Amino acid sequence: SAGPVAAEGAAAAAEGAGEARRPLVGIIMGSDSDLATMKAAAQVLEEFGVPLELTVVSAHRTPERMMDYARSAASRGLRVIIAGAGGAAHLPGMVAAMTALPVVGVPVKPSGAHLDGLDALLSIVQMPRGVPVATVAIGNAANAGLLAVRILGAADPELRARMEAYQEGMRESVLGKAERLEQ
Ligand code: RP5
Numbered sequence: 001s002a003g004p005v006a007a008e009g010a011a012a013a014a015e016g017a018g019e020a021r022r023p024l025v026g027i028i029m030g031s032d033s034d035l036a037t038m039k040a041a042a043q044v045l046e047e048f049g050v051p052l053e054l055t056v057v058s059a060h061r062t063p064e065r066m067m068d069y070a071r072s073a074a075s076r077g078l079r080v081i082i083a084g085a086g087g088a089a090h091l092p093g094m095v096a097a098m099t100a101l102p103v104v105g106v107p108v109k110p111s112g113a114h115l116d117g118l119d120a121l122l123s124i125v126q127m128p129r130g131v132p133v134a135t136v137a138i139g140n141a142a143n144a145g146l147l148a149v150r151i152l153g154a155a156d157p158e159l160r161a162r163m164e165a166y167q168e169g170m171r172e173s174v175l176g177k178a179e180r181l182e183q
Pocket of ligand 1: 029030031032033034058084085086087108109110
């Protein structure tokens with residue numbers, strides 16, 4: 001199929017759910033060469049049991065596909081879109097212009113890039129007033145996944161509890177390291 005690939009979250013698998021749940025988060029990227037960076041977002045969502053879909057949508061090479069994706073996203077049940085691109089990274093902003101869903105932008109540093117991803121960062125973060133894109137650090141797709149979990153968790157106490165447990169895990173990990181250093 002030409003459509004996005006749906007991945008079932010860990011929680012659904014654990015529940016033994018036979019049918020895949022509808023994706024809540026759409027992960028899109030300008031090129032399959034962005035996948036090495038963007039797969040970290042999918043991994044986070046899978047860890048939290050959030051159903052996702054993942055595909056390639058290019059603002060410049062497939063503009064009509066980008067419009068179709070953005071305009072149909074909410075009615076297809078998506079709640080958050082994570083969009084990553086490198087270079088002249090117009091994908092997150094253009095998608096945000098064509099949907100009312102929250103869009104998280106990931107600046108990708110393509111291999112061999114001359115500007116180290118700074119071009120993508122500025123393209124994504126410098127949105128005009130009225131059309132926000134929540135921009136994470138260059139290459140930090142994991143944070144995009146975590147932000148999507150937080151957005152969904154605002155109205156989902158169970159998911160929010162999983163985020164609190166994740167934060168507690170980080171806290172314990174850092175305290176353990178501090179303790180070992182101080183010995
Ligand atoms: C951008 O150009 C993509 O998001 C990618 O980061 C970069 C290079 O794309 P390819 O030439 O590898 O397809 O549009």
